[in-house]
Amino acid sequence: MPASNAANVRSIKIVIVGAGSVGVTTAYALLLSGLAAEIVLIDIDTNRALGEAIDMSHAAHYAQARVRVGDSYDDCAGATAVIVTAGVNQKPGQTRMDLVKTNYGLFKSIIPQIAAAAPDTILIIATNPVDVLTHAALKLSGFPVERVIGSGTAMDTTRFRHELGKQFGVNPRNVHAVIIGEHGDSQLPVWSLASIAGMRLRDYAAQKGIPYDQEVMDGCSQRTKDAAYEIIQRKGKTNYGVASVLVSILEPIITDGDALVTVSRVGTYAGVDDVALSMPCKLNRAGAHQDVPLLLDEKEKELLKQSAESIKEVLRACE
CATH class of the missing domain: 3.90.110.10 (Lactate dehydrogenase/glycoside hydrolase, family 4, C-terminal)
Known part of the structure; x- marks a missing residue:
């Protein structure tokens, strides 16, 4: 990594909303990548999220990054990007579109809180159906279109x-x-x-x-x-x-x-x-x-x- 980018990484904070399997695996992959200095997990089940953060902090000994649990959406403040993985997971036999009503309702709650705490962040949406929820996140956040990105295809x-x-x-x-x-x-x-x-x-x-x-x-x-x-x-x-x-x-x-x-x-x-x-x-x-x-x-x-x-x-x- 070029020196300028390495210096930039030292100030990078990434927040992951949703400490389920995708959120936690993303946090671990990000930790090992060396791209961020601070990784924050936010989840309704703070006890489980804390267990994941403690476990990852032992790997952070080698990766030189801090992993912690956020107390509220206020912890999104100052984040370069907020990755949203929270939501109901797809079950065997379901299509991604079958998840829409539950996860759309969840986004109405969480996206405005993220936007208020981190008005300059980039939203990365991974929750399915990702295209519908990327559209929802844009409308609910009021962000410019380029700063709301779905993982998509x-x-x-x-x-x-x-x-x-x-x-x-x-x-x-x-x-x-x-x-x-x-x-x-x-x-x-x-x-x-x-x-x-x-x-x-x-x-x-x-x-x-x-x-x-x-x-x-x-x-x-x-x-x-x-x-x-x-x-x-x-x-x-x-x-x-x-x-x-x-x-x-x-x-x-x-x-x-x-x-x-x-x-x-x-x-x-x-x-x-x-x-x-x-x-x-x-x-x-x-x-x-x-x-x-x-x-x-x-x-x-x-x-x-x-x-x-x-x-x-x-x-x-x-x-």
Whole structure:
């Protein structure tokens, strides 16, 4: 880490609201990353949160960061970012949208308190359904649009690259492909722009001397969409992947890194206005910025519109 960024980290405070499995795993991943000097956990169950903080403080001996429990939302004051993971978790057989009424009601309580205590912070929303709740957090906080960011399809994009990497026999970091739209069932892969080594996937397969089968490719995107359902069915929750993704969203914010990440942000998409969904955004210390629109083909534009409209329908039901 450059010296200027290392100096900046010494003043970084990150608050995590919700000390469930995602919140605690995120705190631990953040602790080991060395990106923050202070990590604050806020949870309704302060005793359990304290136990987690004490346990992590033993790891902090090696990571050189302070982990503590906040007494109230006033502890959000001075935070560079506040990550919200609080809410009811998705259960086997549920969709993310099934959680909306309970978690929307919770946000009406907690988001105004966070905004009042930390008016200059960046809100990072991880609670599902993340697109609906990113929109809710923007309205309830009164923050500028760039300072309310949903984790969105950053996790789906990571899973998608993992699937394509396995299929083509390359490291997922060398796969350039994104999932956009809803973090949910209407998400869509951008096949028209997916590439490896600067070549479209079909061209890369031809150069490598392997067949390109769109049905196999569609299987990769379907496994991406179904991944959370499978994990929840097997272990009851997802936490490691999303925690790593949340830290990857935080890093360019803390370091002013200008990294492109597929996150959820309120805007107008495919002609549908005032809706949150995921597109590649530039992340830096000012928040999330949509500088360059994707060059989608006509089919992808239509699928994006359908995704936006499905989210908008849920938003109408909440209002």
